[in-house]
Amino acid sequence: MTRPDGSARSLPVRRSAHSKLWYLERFRLMHALTGGQRQDVERMTHMLELKRGGRIYLPGDPSDQIFLLKTGVVKISGDSTDRDTILALLYPGDIFGELAIVDETPRDHIAEAMADTVLCALSRDAVLRLLRQSPELGYQITKMMGRRIHRYRTRVETLLFKSAPTRVAHTLLDLAADYGVQDDAGLLIPLRLNQTDIGNLVGLARETVNIVLQDLRTRGLVETGRTSIRLPDPERLRTVT
Numbered sequence: 001m002t003r004p005d006g007s008a009r010s011l012p013v014r015r016s017a018h019s020k021l022w023y024l025e026r027f028r029l030m031h032a033l034t035g036g037q038r039q040d041v042e043r044m045t046h047m048l049e050l051k052r053g054g055r056i057y058l059p060g061d062p063s064d065q066i067f068l069l070k071t072g073v074v075k076i077s078g079d080s081t082d083r084d085t086i087l088a089l090l091y092p093g094d095i096f097g098e099l100a101i102v103d104e105t106p107r108d109h110i111a112e113a114m115a116d117t118v119l120c121a122l123s124r125d126a127v128l129r130l131l132r133q134s135p136e137l138g139y140q141i142t143k144m145m146g147r148r149i150h151r152y153r154t155r156v157e158t159l160l161f162k163s164a165p166t167r168v169a170h171t172l173l174d175l176a177a178d179y180g181v182q183d184d185a186g187l188l189i190p191l192r193l194n195q196t197d198i199g200n201l202v203g204l205a206r207e208t209v210n211i212v213l214q215d216l217r218t219r220g221l222v223e224t225g226r227t228s229i230r231l232p233d234p235e236r237l238r239t240v241t
Contacts, residue, residue, distance in 0.1 A: 027068050027093060029144070032136040044126040048119045056111035056119070063100035063107055064124045069093065072117025073192075077110045077200075086200040087152070089114075091179055091191065098145060100124045101131070115192075159203045167202040168212045169240040172222065176231055186223075186232035193229065216240070 030038055047070070050056065056067065059079045067074075074090040087109060090096055096111065101124065131138045151174070158170050172189070180187040199209045216222040221237045223230040231237055 029140050032140045045120045045122045050113040050117045052115050054113045057107050061107045065121050066097040068095050068120040070118040073114040075112050075114045165212050165240050169237050171202050189229040192227050
């Protein structure tokens with residue numbers, strides 16, 4: 001399908017609902033619902049499958065759905081004039097598009113699959129029905145939105161006022177807080193991120209990120225691999241300036 005401006009858009013493909021409830025129960029927000037309400041969610045959602053590079057929505061698209069990320073990676077980036085700026089990277093278990101609950105204005109950013117991805121999509125009307133049935137769900141969504149607003153505000157402050165090493169260090173610590181796995185060798189971030197991805201997250205050129213990571217590796221603060229990043233000493237990394 002093409003848009004009026006001629007740009008191509010990859011459309012999601014509906015997928016079988018087999019084991020959908022099992023997947024939905026892996027999302028923490030679903031724990032605020034009763035068993036019967038979870039079954040209602042199962043009936044109201046549909047699963048979408050996208051290939052790497054597929055667009056979930058673009059600026060100007062209606063804010064009429066929220067999405068639950070089952071597998072894959074989703075990049076939230078700026079509008080078409082600033083698409084290289086990564087606002088967030090989302091991984092299985094994350095929920096996005098939630099502003100549709102409180103704001104019906106069109107989307108103002110891009111959501112794109114960075115790997116083969118499977119989502120559960122829930123309409124805005126369905127979410128509003130659930131919120132009327134479950135005040136606890138509304139409370140949990142409000143908390144989630146509050147945490148994200150705080151995270152975005154902190155990121156903006158970091159990008160504006162902090163040095164390049166501090167930007168990289170704080171971004172790695174944020175990723176570790178969300179996705180890190182503690183083991184005997186430190187905190188493992190099991191995410192496939194290259195230097196360009198990190199640069200787009202922190203507003204730095206790839207070459208600058210390369211220099212910073214080399215320094216952090218030399219100091220024993222970061223270990224990088226093809227599919228993961230390890231933080232051997234997160235507390236020391238937190239002091240990087």
